[in-house]
Amino acid sequence: MYKFLDLKNKSLLKLKFILFVSFLLYFLSTNLIYSHSIPKDEDYLIPMGNLIQIDAELENLVVKNFIEGSSFCVGDxxxxxxxxxxxxxxDFTDLLSNLSTKDDVVVLVKRGENTFSFKTTKNELEKVNCNNYISGFATLTYINPKTNRFGAVGHPISIGLARKVPIKNGNIYTTKDLTIDKSCRGHVGCINAVRKDVIGEFTHNSDFGIKGEIATFKDSLLKPYKVASLDDVKLGKAQIILQTGSYTKDAFDIQIVDIQLQHSPKAKTFKIKVVDKDLLALTGGIVQGMSGAPIVQGDKIIGAVSHAIENNPALGYAVYIKWMNEN
Known part of the structure:
Protein backbone atom coordinates (compact mmCIF):
# COMPACT_ATOMS: atom_id res chain seq x y z
CA MET A 1 0.00 0.00 0.00
CA TYR A 2 2.65 2.47 0.99
CA LYS A 3 4.82 1.39 -1.92
CA PHE A 4 1.88 1.90 -4.32
CA LEU A 5 1.25 5.42 -3.02
CA ASP A 6 4.93 6.22 -3.27
CA LEU A 7 5.06 5.08 -6.89
CA LYS A 8 1.88 6.97 -7.65
CA ASN A 9 3.30 10.14 -6.10
CA LYS A 10 6.51 9.73 -8.04
CA SER A 11 4.57 9.31 -11.31
CA LEU A 12 2.51 12.39 -10.51
CA LEU A 13 5.58 14.46 -9.74
CA LYS A 14 7.23 13.26 -12.95
CA LEU A 15 4.15 14.22 -14.95
CA LYS A 16 4.05 17.67 -13.33
CA PHE A 17 7.75 18.17 -14.10
CA ILE A 18 7.26 17.20 -17.76
CA LEU A 19 4.29 19.57 -18.07
CA PHE A 20 6.26 22.39 -16.41
CA VAL A 21 9.27 21.92 -18.71
CA SER A 22 6.99 21.74 -21.77
CA PHE A 23 5.24 24.96 -20.73
CA LEU A 24 8.57 26.66 -20.05
CA LEU A 25 9.96 25.67 -23.45
CA TYR A 26 6.77 26.86 -25.16
CA PHE A 27 6.84 30.17 -23.27
CA LEU A 28 10.49 30.82 -24.08
CA SER A 29 10.15 29.87 -27.74
CA THR A 30 7.02 32.04 -28.13
CA ASN A 31 8.74 35.04 -26.55
CA LEU A 32 11.81 34.58 -28.70
CA ILE A 33 9.64 34.49 -31.82
CA TYR A 34 7.75 37.64 -30.81
CA SER A 35 10.89 39.49 -29.70
CA HIS A 36 12.33 39.11 -33.21
CA SER A 37 9.09 40.22 -34.86
CA ILE A 38 8.80 43.50 -32.87
CA PRO A 39 10.83 46.24 -34.64
CA LYS A 40 13.34 48.11 -32.52
CA ASP A 41 12.52 51.65 -31.42
CA GLU A 42 13.81 53.93 -34.18
CA ASP A 43 14.49 57.67 -34.16
CA TYR A 44 12.27 59.98 -36.17
CA LEU A 45 12.64 63.71 -36.81
CA ILE A 46 10.43 66.20 -38.63
CA PRO A 47 12.46 67.95 -41.38
CA MET A 48 11.56 71.64 -41.36
CA GLY A 49 13.31 74.03 -43.79
CA ASN A 50 11.93 77.25 -42.30
CA LEU A 51 14.11 80.35 -42.55
CA ILE A 52 14.62 81.62 -39.00
CA GLN A 53 16.13 84.73 -37.48
CA ILE A 54 18.52 83.94 -34.66
CA ASP A 55 19.02 86.53 -31.92
CA ALA A 56 21.37 85.73 -29.05
CA GLU A 57 22.98 87.38 -26.06
CA LEU A 58 26.58 86.22 -25.73
CA GLU A 59 28.29 85.36 -22.46
CA ASN A 60 31.12 87.81 -23.19
CA LEU A 61 31.80 91.04 -25.04
CA VAL A 62 33.19 90.10 -28.47
CA VAL A 63 35.38 92.17 -30.82
CA LYS A 64 33.74 92.46 -34.25
CA ASN A 65 36.06 94.67 -36.30
CA PHE A 66 39.61 94.48 -37.64
CA ILE A 67 41.94 97.28 -36.48
CA GLU A 68 45.16 97.79 -38.43
CA GLY A 69 48.23 97.32 -36.21
CA SER A 70 46.14 96.38 -33.19
CA SER A 71 46.66 93.47 -30.80
CA PHE A 72 42.93 92.73 -30.99
CA CYS A 73 41.54 90.12 -33.38
CA VAL A 74 37.98 89.67 -34.59
CA GLY A 75 36.32 87.19 -32.25
CA ASP A 76 38.33 88.09 -29.13
CA ASP A 91 30.58 98.01 -18.29
CA PHE A 92 33.05 98.48 -21.14
CA THR A 93 32.02 102.06 -21.98
CA ASP A 94 31.95 103.06 -18.29
CA LEU A 95 35.49 101.75 -17.82
CA LEU A 96 36.64 103.37 -21.05
CA SER A 97 35.35 106.82 -20.04
CA ASN A 98 37.41 106.71 -16.84
CA LEU A 99 40.70 105.69 -18.47
CA SER A 100 43.60 108.08 -18.93
CA THR A 101 45.01 108.62 -22.42
CA LYS A 102 48.51 108.72 -20.92
CA ASP A 103 48.59 105.32 -19.23
CA ASP A 104 48.80 101.80 -20.61
CA VAL A 105 45.70 99.67 -20.22
CA VAL A 106 45.91 95.94 -19.43
CA VAL A 107 43.24 93.88 -21.16
CA LEU A 108 42.44 90.21 -20.48
CA VAL A 109 41.01 88.45 -23.56
CA LYS A 110 40.03 84.97 -24.61
CA ARG A 111 41.02 83.96 -28.14
CA GLY A 112 39.86 80.53 -29.16
CA GLU A 113 40.83 78.24 -26.29
CA ASN A 114 43.55 80.57 -24.96
CA THR A 115 43.21 83.32 -22.33
CA PHE A 116 45.94 85.96 -22.00
CA SER A 117 46.65 89.63 -21.20
CA PHE A 118 48.28 92.38 -23.22
CA LYS A 119 48.84 96.11 -22.94
CA THR A 120 46.94 98.58 -25.07
CA THR A 121 45.84 102.22 -24.90
CA LYS A 122 42.61 104.11 -24.44
CA ASN A 123 42.88 105.38 -28.03
CA GLU A 124 43.07 101.82 -29.36
CA LEU A 125 40.17 100.66 -27.17
CA GLU A 126 38.02 103.49 -28.55
CA LYS A 127 38.44 101.96 -32.03
CA VAL A 128 37.16 98.57 -30.91
CA ASN A 129 33.67 97.70 -32.11
CA CYS A 130 32.38 95.14 -29.62
CA ASN A 131 29.13 93.95 -28.11
CA ASN A 132 27.59 90.86 -26.57
CA TYR A 133 24.79 90.40 -29.08
CA ILE A 134 24.52 88.56 -32.38
CA SER A 135 21.77 88.31 -34.96
CA GLY A 136 21.44 86.52 -38.30
CA PHE A 137 19.49 84.16 -40.52
CA ALA A 138 19.73 80.39 -40.89
CA THR A 139 17.42 77.45 -41.54
CA LEU A 140 15.57 75.30 -39.03
CA THR A 141 16.66 71.71 -39.69
CA TYR A 142 14.36 69.54 -37.62
CA ILE A 143 12.00 69.19 -34.69
CA ASN A 144 12.06 66.05 -32.57
CA PRO A 145 8.35 65.14 -32.16
CA LYS A 146 9.03 63.23 -28.93
CA THR A 147 11.04 65.87 -27.08
CA ASN A 148 10.00 69.09 -28.85
CA ARG A 149 13.67 69.96 -29.27
CA PHE A 150 15.00 71.51 -32.47
CA GLY A 151 18.27 71.64 -34.38
CA ALA A 152 19.35 74.35 -36.81
CA VAL A 153 22.24 75.95 -38.75
CA GLY A 154 24.46 72.86 -39.32
CA HIS A 155 27.65 74.64 -38.25
CA PRO A 156 28.69 76.65 -35.17
CA ILE A 157 27.68 80.26 -34.67
CA SER A 158 31.10 81.88 -34.83
CA ILE A 159 32.71 85.32 -34.94
CA GLY A 160 36.21 85.57 -36.38
CA LEU A 161 38.58 83.32 -34.44
CA ALA A 162 35.84 82.50 -31.92
CA ARG A 163 34.63 79.29 -33.56
CA LYS A 164 31.86 78.54 -31.05
CA VAL A 165 30.81 81.66 -29.19
CA PRO A 166 29.26 80.82 -25.79
CA ILE A 167 25.56 81.73 -25.76
CA LYS A 168 23.99 83.20 -22.61
CA ASN A 169 20.49 82.99 -24.05
CA GLY A 170 19.07 82.95 -27.55
CA ASN A 171 15.78 82.92 -29.42
CA ILE A 172 14.67 81.81 -32.87
CA TYR A 173 11.90 83.52 -34.85
CA THR A 174 9.81 82.74 -37.90
CA THR A 175 10.28 85.10 -40.86
CA LYS A 176 8.36 86.69 -43.71
CA ASP A 177 9.02 88.93 -46.76
CA LEU A 178 12.13 87.06 -47.91
CA THR A 179 14.63 88.75 -50.24
CA ILE A 180 17.47 86.83 -51.89
CA ASP A 181 20.86 88.09 -53.04
CA LYS A 182 21.81 85.36 -55.53
CA SER A 183 25.11 83.53 -55.43
CA CYS A 184 27.45 83.55 -58.41
CA ARG A 185 31.00 82.37 -59.04
CA GLY A 186 33.24 84.11 -56.49
CA HIS A 187 30.32 85.43 -54.46
CA VAL A 188 28.12 83.66 -51.92
CA GLY A 189 24.75 85.38 -51.75
CA CYS A 190 22.41 85.61 -48.78
CA ILE A 191 18.77 85.47 -47.71
CA ASN A 192 17.25 88.32 -45.71
CA ALA A 193 13.79 88.55 -44.20
CA VAL A 194 11.61 90.31 -41.66
CA ARG A 195 11.45 88.83 -38.17
CA LYS A 196 8.03 87.57 -37.17
CA ASP A 197 7.15 85.36 -34.15
CA VAL A 198 9.40 83.81 -31.51
CA ILE A 199 9.09 80.01 -31.59
CA GLY A 200 11.98 78.68 -29.51
CA GLU A 201 14.99 79.33 -27.31
CA PHE A 202 18.50 77.92 -27.05
CA THR A 203 21.89 78.13 -25.36
CA HIS A 204 23.58 75.12 -27.02
CA ASN A 205 26.07 76.09 -29.76
CA SER A 206 28.21 73.22 -31.09
CA ASP A 207 30.31 72.32 -34.13
CA PHE A 208 27.09 71.12 -35.76
CA GLY A 209 24.77 74.04 -35.07
CA ILE A 210 22.39 75.13 -32.35
CA LYS A 211 19.88 73.07 -30.38
CA GLY A 212 17.07 74.14 -28.10
CA GLU A 213 13.41 73.90 -27.16
CA ILE A 214 10.51 74.74 -29.46
CA ALA A 215 8.08 76.87 -27.46
CA THR A 216 5.28 76.97 -30.00
CA PHE A 217 5.01 75.52 -33.47
CA LYS A 218 2.28 73.77 -35.47
CA ASP A 219 4.13 70.55 -36.28
CA SER A 220 1.38 67.99 -35.64
CA LEU A 221 0.46 67.71 -39.33
CA LEU A 222 4.06 67.42 -40.54
CA LYS A 223 5.51 64.05 -41.51
CA PRO A 224 8.28 62.58 -39.33
CA TYR A 225 11.15 61.00 -41.27
CA LYS A 226 13.29 58.13 -40.05
CA VAL A 227 16.84 59.15 -39.09
CA ALA A 228 19.20 57.52 -41.59
CA SER A 229 22.26 55.56 -40.62
CA LEU A 230 25.41 56.65 -42.44
CA ASP A 231 25.26 53.39 -44.41
CA ASP A 232 21.76 54.35 -45.60
CA VAL A 233 23.06 57.44 -47.42
CA LYS A 234 23.68 56.82 -51.11
CA LEU A 235 25.30 58.77 -53.91
CA GLY A 236 22.80 60.32 -56.26
CA LYS A 237 19.43 61.99 -55.93
CA ALA A 238 18.26 63.67 -52.74
CA GLN A 239 16.22 66.75 -51.86
CA ILE A 240 16.60 69.80 -49.67
CA ILE A 241 13.59 71.47 -48.05
CA LEU A 242 13.67 75.26 -48.02
CA GLN A 243 11.37 78.18 -47.30
CA THR A 244 10.99 80.28 -50.45
CA GLY A 245 8.27 82.75 -49.43
CA SER A 246 6.51 84.09 -46.37
CA TYR A 247 4.32 81.00 -46.06
CA THR A 248 5.74 78.48 -48.55
CA LYS A 249 8.31 75.70 -48.39
CA ASP A 250 9.46 73.55 -51.29
CA ALA A 251 11.61 70.48 -51.90
CA PHE A 252 14.42 70.92 -54.43
CA ASP A 253 16.53 68.28 -56.18
CA ILE A 254 20.21 67.93 -55.35
CA GLN A 255 22.84 65.27 -55.97
CA ILE A 256 25.01 63.66 -53.30
CA VAL A 257 28.35 63.57 -55.14
CA ASP A 258 30.67 62.38 -52.36
CA ILE A 259 30.29 60.72 -48.95
CA GLN A 260 32.91 60.68 -46.19
CA LEU A 261 32.62 57.50 -44.12
CA GLN A 262 33.06 59.19 -40.74
CA HIS A 263 33.37 56.98 -37.66
CA SER A 264 33.15 59.95 -35.28
CA PRO A 265 31.36 63.32 -35.49
CA LYS A 266 32.96 65.63 -38.07
CA ALA A 267 31.82 68.41 -40.37
CA LYS A 268 31.36 68.10 -44.14
CA THR A 269 30.04 64.54 -44.24
CA PHE A 270 28.65 64.86 -47.78
CA LYS A 271 29.48 66.95 -50.80
CA ILE A 272 26.31 68.10 -52.55
CA LYS A 273 25.41 69.71 -55.86
CA VAL A 274 22.29 71.78 -56.50
CA VAL A 275 20.74 70.57 -59.78
CA ASP A 276 17.19 71.89 -59.45
CA LYS A 277 16.67 74.55 -62.13
CA ASP A 278 14.06 76.40 -60.07
CA LEU A 279 16.39 76.69 -57.07
CA LEU A 280 19.35 77.74 -59.25
CA ALA A 281 17.17 80.44 -60.81
CA LEU A 282 16.02 81.60 -57.37
CA THR A 283 19.29 81.54 -55.40
CA GLY A 284 22.12 80.80 -57.84
CA GLY A 285 23.05 77.82 -55.67
CA ILE A 286 23.80 77.76 -51.96
CA VAL A 287 23.47 81.09 -50.14
CA GLN A 288 24.03 82.30 -46.59
CA GLY A 289 20.90 81.59 -44.59
CA MET A 290 20.47 78.21 -46.27
CA SER A 291 22.73 76.61 -43.64
CA GLY A 292 20.65 74.05 -41.79
CA ALA A 293 18.31 73.25 -44.69
CA PRO A 294 17.33 69.60 -44.15
CA ILE A 295 18.27 66.96 -46.71
CA VAL A 296 16.03 63.95 -47.25
CA GLN A 297 16.62 60.85 -49.35
CA GLY A 298 13.60 58.63 -49.87
CA ASP A 299 11.75 58.39 -46.56
CA LYS A 300 14.79 59.26 -44.42
CA ILE A 301 16.34 62.49 -43.17
CA ILE A 302 20.07 62.26 -43.83
CA GLY A 303 21.63 65.64 -43.07
CA ALA A 304 21.64 69.41 -43.43
CA VAL A 305 23.36 71.97 -45.65
CA SER A 306 26.37 73.39 -43.80
CA HIS A 307 28.83 75.12 -46.16
CA ALA A 308 28.94 76.77 -49.58
CA ILE A 309 31.87 76.67 -52.01
CA GLU A 310 32.61 80.25 -53.07
CA ASN A 311 34.09 79.57 -56.51
CA ASN A 312 31.18 77.27 -57.44
CA PRO A 313 28.08 78.03 -55.34
CA ALA A 314 26.12 75.16 -56.92
CA LEU A 315 28.40 72.93 -54.83
CA GLY A 316 28.51 72.72 -51.06
CA TYR A 317 28.77 70.48 -48.04
CA ALA A 318 26.31 68.89 -45.66
CA VAL A 319 26.62 67.44 -42.17
CA TYR A 320 25.23 64.02 -41.23
CA ILE A 321 21.96 64.33 -39.29
CA LYS A 322 23.03 62.19 -36.32
CA TRP A 323 26.05 64.42 -35.68
CA MET A 324 23.60 67.33 -35.37
CA ASN A 325 21.05 65.46 -33.29
CA GLU A 326 23.41 63.76 -30.85
CA ASN A 327 26.11 66.42 -30.25
Whole structure:
Protein backbone atom coordinates (compact mmCIF):
# COMPACT_ATOMS: atom_id res chain seq x y z
CA MET A 1 0.00 0.00 0.00
CA TYR A 2 2.65 2.47 0.99
CA LYS A 3 4.82 1.39 -1.92
CA PHE A 4 1.88 1.90 -4.32
CA LEU A 5 1.25 5.42 -3.02
CA ASP A 6 4.93 6.22 -3.27
CA LEU A 7 5.06 5.08 -6.89
CA LYS A 8 1.88 6.97 -7.65
CA ASN A 9 3.30 10.14 -6.10
CA LYS A 10 6.51 9.73 -8.04
CA SER A 11 4.57 9.31 -11.31
CA LEU A 12 2.51 12.39 -10.51
CA LEU A 13 5.58 14.46 -9.74
CA LYS A 14 7.23 13.26 -12.95
CA LEU A 15 4.15 14.22 -14.95
CA LYS A 16 4.05 17.67 -13.33
CA PHE A 17 7.75 18.17 -14.10
CA ILE A 18 7.26 17.20 -17.76
CA LEU A 19 4.29 19.57 -18.07
CA PHE A 20 6.26 22.39 -16.41
CA VAL A 21 9.27 21.92 -18.71
CA SER A 22 6.99 21.74 -21.77
CA PHE A 23 5.24 24.96 -20.73
CA LEU A 24 8.57 26.66 -20.05
CA LEU A 25 9.96 25.67 -23.45
CA TYR A 26 6.77 26.86 -25.16
CA PHE A 27 6.84 30.17 -23.27
CA LEU A 28 10.49 30.82 -24.08
CA SER A 29 10.15 29.87 -27.74
CA THR A 30 7.02 32.04 -28.13
CA ASN A 31 8.74 35.04 -26.55
CA LEU A 32 11.81 34.58 -28.70
CA ILE A 33 9.64 34.49 -31.82
CA TYR A 34 7.75 37.64 -30.81
CA SER A 35 10.89 39.49 -29.70
CA HIS A 36 12.33 39.11 -33.21
CA SER A 37 9.09 40.22 -34.86
CA ILE A 38 8.80 43.50 -32.87
CA PRO A 39 10.83 46.24 -34.64
CA LYS A 40 13.34 48.11 -32.52
CA ASP A 41 12.52 51.65 -31.42
CA GLU A 42 13.81 53.93 -34.18
CA ASP A 43 14.49 57.67 -34.16
CA TYR A 44 12.27 59.98 -36.17
CA LEU A 45 12.64 63.71 -36.81
CA ILE A 46 10.43 66.20 -38.63
CA PRO A 47 12.46 67.95 -41.38
CA MET A 48 11.56 71.64 -41.36
CA GLY A 49 13.31 74.03 -43.79
CA ASN A 50 11.93 77.25 -42.30
CA LEU A 51 14.11 80.35 -42.55
CA ILE A 52 14.62 81.62 -39.00
CA GLN A 53 16.13 84.73 -37.48
CA ILE A 54 18.52 83.94 -34.66
CA ASP A 55 19.02 86.53 -31.92
CA ALA A 56 21.37 85.73 -29.05
CA GLU A 57 22.98 87.38 -26.06
CA LEU A 58 26.58 86.22 -25.73
CA GLU A 59 28.29 85.36 -22.46
CA ASN A 60 31.12 87.81 -23.19
CA LEU A 61 31.80 91.04 -25.04
CA VAL A 62 33.19 90.10 -28.47
CA VAL A 63 35.38 92.17 -30.82
CA LYS A 64 33.74 92.46 -34.25
CA ASN A 65 36.06 94.67 -36.30
CA PHE A 66 39.61 94.48 -37.64
CA ILE A 67 41.94 97.28 -36.48
CA GLU A 68 45.16 97.79 -38.43
CA GLY A 69 48.23 97.32 -36.21
CA SER A 70 46.14 96.38 -33.19
CA SER A 71 46.66 93.47 -30.80
CA PHE A 72 42.93 92.73 -30.99
CA CYS A 73 41.54 90.12 -33.38
CA VAL A 74 37.98 89.67 -34.59
CA GLY A 75 36.32 87.19 -32.25
CA ASP A 76 38.33 88.09 -29.13
CA UNK A 77 36.26 88.02 -25.94
CA UNK A 78 37.10 90.95 -23.65
CA UNK A 79 37.04 89.58 -20.10
CA UNK A 80 38.71 92.31 -18.00
CA UNK A 81 40.03 95.86 -18.36
CA UNK A 82 42.68 96.85 -15.79
CA UNK A 83 41.58 93.94 -13.62
CA UNK A 84 37.88 94.86 -13.63
CA UNK A 85 35.52 92.28 -15.08
CA UNK A 86 33.52 93.27 -18.15
CA UNK A 87 30.03 91.76 -18.24
CA UNK A 88 28.28 94.06 -20.70
CA UNK A 89 28.83 96.81 -23.24
CA UNK A 90 27.83 99.36 -20.58
CA ASP A 91 30.58 98.01 -18.29
CA PHE A 92 33.05 98.48 -21.14
CA THR A 93 32.02 102.06 -21.98
CA ASP A 94 31.95 103.06 -18.29
CA LEU A 95 35.49 101.75 -17.82
CA LEU A 96 36.64 103.37 -21.05
CA SER A 97 35.35 106.82 -20.04
CA ASN A 98 37.41 106.71 -16.84
CA LEU A 99 40.70 105.69 -18.47
CA SER A 100 43.60 108.08 -18.93
CA THR A 101 45.01 108.62 -22.42
CA LYS A 102 48.51 108.72 -20.92
CA ASP A 103 48.59 105.32 -19.23
CA ASP A 104 48.80 101.80 -20.61
CA VAL A 105 45.70 99.67 -20.22
CA VAL A 106 45.91 95.94 -19.43
CA VAL A 107 43.24 93.88 -21.16
CA LEU A 108 42.44 90.21 -20.48
CA VAL A 109 41.01 88.45 -23.56
CA LYS A 110 40.03 84.97 -24.61
CA ARG A 111 41.02 83.96 -28.14
CA GLY A 112 39.86 80.53 -29.16
CA GLU A 113 40.83 78.24 -26.29
CA ASN A 114 43.55 80.57 -24.96
CA THR A 115 43.21 83.32 -22.33
CA PHE A 116 45.94 85.96 -22.00
CA SER A 117 46.65 89.63 -21.20
CA PHE A 118 48.28 92.38 -23.22
CA LYS A 119 48.84 96.11 -22.94
CA THR A 120 46.94 98.58 -25.07
CA THR A 121 45.84 102.22 -24.90
CA LYS A 122 42.61 104.11 -24.44
CA ASN A 123 42.88 105.38 -28.03
CA GLU A 124 43.07 101.82 -29.36
CA LEU A 125 40.17 100.66 -27.17
CA GLU A 126 38.02 103.49 -28.55
CA LYS A 127 38.44 101.96 -32.03
CA VAL A 128 37.16 98.57 -30.91
CA ASN A 129 33.67 97.70 -32.11
CA CYS A 130 32.38 95.14 -29.62
CA ASN A 131 29.13 93.95 -28.11
CA ASN A 132 27.59 90.86 -26.57
CA TYR A 133 24.79 90.40 -29.08
CA ILE A 134 24.52 88.56 -32.38
CA SER A 135 21.77 88.31 -34.96
CA GLY A 136 21.44 86.52 -38.30
CA PHE A 137 19.49 84.16 -40.52
CA ALA A 138 19.73 80.39 -40.89
CA THR A 139 17.42 77.45 -41.54
CA LEU A 140 15.57 75.30 -39.03
CA THR A 141 16.66 71.71 -39.69
CA TYR A 142 14.36 69.54 -37.62
CA ILE A 143 12.00 69.19 -34.69
CA ASN A 144 12.06 66.05 -32.57
CA PRO A 145 8.35 65.14 -32.16
CA LYS A 146 9.03 63.23 -28.93
CA THR A 147 11.04 65.87 -27.08
CA ASN A 148 10.00 69.09 -28.85
CA ARG A 149 13.67 69.96 -29.27
CA PHE A 150 15.00 71.51 -32.47
CA GLY A 151 18.27 71.64 -34.38
CA ALA A 152 19.35 74.35 -36.81
CA VAL A 153 22.24 75.95 -38.75
CA GLY A 154 24.46 72.86 -39.32
CA HIS A 155 27.65 74.64 -38.25
CA PRO A 156 28.69 76.65 -35.17
CA ILE A 157 27.68 80.26 -34.67
CA SER A 158 31.10 81.88 -34.83
CA ILE A 159 32.71 85.32 -34.94
CA GLY A 160 36.21 85.57 -36.38
CA LEU A 161 38.58 83.32 -34.44
CA ALA A 162 35.84 82.50 -31.92
CA ARG A 163 34.63 79.29 -33.56
CA LYS A 164 31.86 78.54 -31.05
CA VAL A 165 30.81 81.66 -29.19
CA PRO A 166 29.26 80.82 -25.79
CA ILE A 167 25.56 81.73 -25.76
CA LYS A 168 23.99 83.20 -22.61
CA ASN A 169 20.49 82.99 -24.05
CA GLY A 170 19.07 82.95 -27.55
CA ASN A 171 15.78 82.92 -29.42
CA ILE A 172 14.67 81.81 -32.87
CA TYR A 173 11.90 83.52 -34.85
CA THR A 174 9.81 82.74 -37.90
CA THR A 175 10.28 85.10 -40.86
CA LYS A 176 8.36 86.69 -43.71
CA ASP A 177 9.02 88.93 -46.76
CA LEU A 178 12.13 87.06 -47.91
CA THR A 179 14.63 88.75 -50.24
CA ILE A 180 17.47 86.83 -51.89
CA ASP A 181 20.86 88.09 -53.04
CA LYS A 182 21.81 85.36 -55.53
CA SER A 183 25.11 83.53 -55.43
CA CYS A 184 27.45 83.55 -58.41
CA ARG A 185 31.00 82.37 -59.04
CA GLY A 186 33.24 84.11 -56.49
CA HIS A 187 30.32 85.43 -54.46
CA VAL A 188 28.12 83.66 -51.92
CA GLY A 189 24.75 85.38 -51.75
CA CYS A 190 22.41 85.61 -48.78
CA ILE A 191 18.77 85.47 -47.71
CA ASN A 192 17.25 88.32 -45.71
CA ALA A 193 13.79 88.55 -44.20
CA VAL A 194 11.61 90.31 -41.66
CA ARG A 195 11.45 88.83 -38.17
CA LYS A 196 8.03 87.57 -37.17
CA ASP A 197 7.15 85.36 -34.15
CA VAL A 198 9.40 83.81 -31.51
CA ILE A 199 9.09 80.01 -31.59
CA GLY A 200 11.98 78.68 -29.51
CA GLU A 201 14.99 79.33 -27.31
CA PHE A 202 18.50 77.92 -27.05
CA THR A 203 21.89 78.13 -25.36
CA HIS A 204 23.58 75.12 -27.02
CA ASN A 205 26.07 76.09 -29.76
CA SER A 206 28.21 73.22 -31.09
CA ASP A 207 30.31 72.32 -34.13
CA PHE A 208 27.09 71.12 -35.76
CA GLY A 209 24.77 74.04 -35.07
CA ILE A 210 22.39 75.13 -32.35
CA LYS A 211 19.88 73.07 -30.38
CA GLY A 212 17.07 74.14 -28.10
CA GLU A 213 13.41 73.90 -27.16
CA ILE A 214 10.51 74.74 -29.46
CA ALA A 215 8.08 76.87 -27.46
CA THR A 216 5.28 76.97 -30.00
CA PHE A 217 5.01 75.52 -33.47
CA LYS A 218 2.28 73.77 -35.47
CA ASP A 219 4.13 70.55 -36.28
CA SER A 220 1.38 67.99 -35.64
CA LEU A 221 0.46 67.71 -39.33
CA LEU A 222 4.06 67.42 -40.54
CA LYS A 223 5.51 64.05 -41.51
CA PRO A 224 8.28 62.58 -39.33
CA TYR A 225 11.15 61.00 -41.27
CA LYS A 226 13.29 58.13 -40.05
CA VAL A 227 16.84 59.15 -39.09
CA ALA A 228 19.20 57.52 -41.59
CA SER A 229 22.26 55.56 -40.62
CA LEU A 230 25.41 56.65 -42.44
CA ASP A 231 25.26 53.39 -44.41
CA ASP A 232 21.76 54.35 -45.60
CA VAL A 233 23.06 57.44 -47.42
CA LYS A 234 23.68 56.82 -51.11
CA LEU A 235 25.30 58.77 -53.91
CA GLY A 236 22.80 60.32 -56.26
CA LYS A 237 19.43 61.99 -55.93
CA ALA A 238 18.26 63.67 -52.74
CA GLN A 239 16.22 66.75 -51.86
CA ILE A 240 16.60 69.80 -49.67
CA ILE A 241 13.59 71.47 -48.05
CA LEU A 242 13.67 75.26 -48.02
CA GLN A 243 11.37 78.18 -47.30
CA THR A 244 10.99 80.28 -50.45
CA GLY A 245 8.27 82.75 -49.43
CA SER A 246 6.51 84.09 -46.37
CA TYR A 247 4.32 81.00 -46.06
CA THR A 248 5.74 78.48 -48.55
CA LYS A 249 8.31 75.70 -48.39
CA ASP A 250 9.46 73.55 -51.29
CA ALA A 251 11.61 70.48 -51.90
CA PHE A 252 14.42 70.92 -54.43
CA ASP A 253 16.53 68.28 -56.18
CA ILE A 254 20.21 67.93 -55.35
CA GLN A 255 22.84 65.27 -55.97
CA ILE A 256 25.01 63.66 -53.30
CA VAL A 257 28.35 63.57 -55.14
CA ASP A 258 30.67 62.38 -52.36
CA ILE A 259 30.29 60.72 -48.95
CA GLN A 260 32.91 60.68 -46.19
CA LEU A 261 32.62 57.50 -44.12
CA GLN A 262 33.06 59.19 -40.74
CA HIS A 263 33.37 56.98 -37.66
CA SER A 264 33.15 59.95 -35.28
CA PRO A 265 31.36 63.32 -35.49
CA LYS A 266 32.96 65.63 -38.07
CA ALA A 267 31.82 68.41 -40.37
CA LYS A 268 31.36 68.10 -44.14
CA THR A 269 30.04 64.54 -44.24
CA PHE A 270 28.65 64.86 -47.78
CA LYS A 271 29.48 66.95 -50.80
CA ILE A 272 26.31 68.10 -52.55
CA LYS A 273 25.41 69.71 -55.86
CA VAL A 274 22.29 71.78 -56.50
CA VAL A 275 20.74 70.57 -59.78
CA ASP A 276 17.19 71.89 -59.45
CA LYS A 277 16.67 74.55 -62.13
CA ASP A 278 14.06 76.40 -60.07
CA LEU A 279 16.39 76.69 -57.07
CA LEU A 280 19.35 77.74 -59.25
CA ALA A 281 17.17 80.44 -60.81
CA LEU A 282 16.02 81.60 -57.37
CA THR A 283 19.29 81.54 -55.40
CA GLY A 284 22.12 80.80 -57.84
CA GLY A 285 23.05 77.82 -55.67
CA ILE A 286 23.80 77.76 -51.96
CA VAL A 287 23.47 81.09 -50.14
CA GLN A 288 24.03 82.30 -46.59
CA GLY A 289 20.90 81.59 -44.59
CA MET A 290 20.47 78.21 -46.27
CA SER A 291 22.73 76.61 -43.64
CA GLY A 292 20.65 74.05 -41.79
CA ALA A 293 18.31 73.25 -44.69
CA PRO A 294 17.33 69.60 -44.15
CA ILE A 295 18.27 66.96 -46.71
CA VAL A 296 16.03 63.95 -47.25
CA GLN A 297 16.62 60.85 -49.35
CA GLY A 298 13.60 58.63 -49.87
CA ASP A 299 11.75 58.39 -46.56
CA LYS A 300 14.79 59.26 -44.42
CA ILE A 301 16.34 62.49 -43.17
CA ILE A 302 20.07 62.26 -43.83
CA GLY A 303 21.63 65.64 -43.07
CA ALA A 304 21.64 69.41 -43.43
CA VAL A 305 23.36 71.97 -45.65
CA SER A 306 26.37 73.39 -43.80
CA HIS A 307 28.83 75.12 -46.16
CA ALA A 308 28.94 76.77 -49.58
CA ILE A 309 31.87 76.67 -52.01
CA GLU A 310 32.61 80.25 -53.07
CA ASN A 311 34.09 79.57 -56.51
CA ASN A 312 31.18 77.27 -57.44
CA PRO A 313 28.08 78.03 -55.34
CA ALA A 314 26.12 75.16 -56.92
CA LEU A 315 28.40 72.93 -54.83
CA GLY A 316 28.51 72.72 -51.06
CA TYR A 317 28.77 70.48 -48.04
CA ALA A 318 26.31 68.89 -45.66
CA VAL A 319 26.62 67.44 -42.17
CA TYR A 320 25.23 64.02 -41.23
CA ILE A 321 21.96 64.33 -39.29
CA LYS A 322 23.03 62.19 -36.32
CA TRP A 323 26.05 64.42 -35.68
CA MET A 324 23.60 67.33 -35.37
CA ASN A 325 21.05 65.46 -33.29
CA GLU A 326 23.41 63.76 -30.85
CA ASN A 327 26.11 66.42 -30.25
Missing amino acids: SILKVNGTQVNSYK
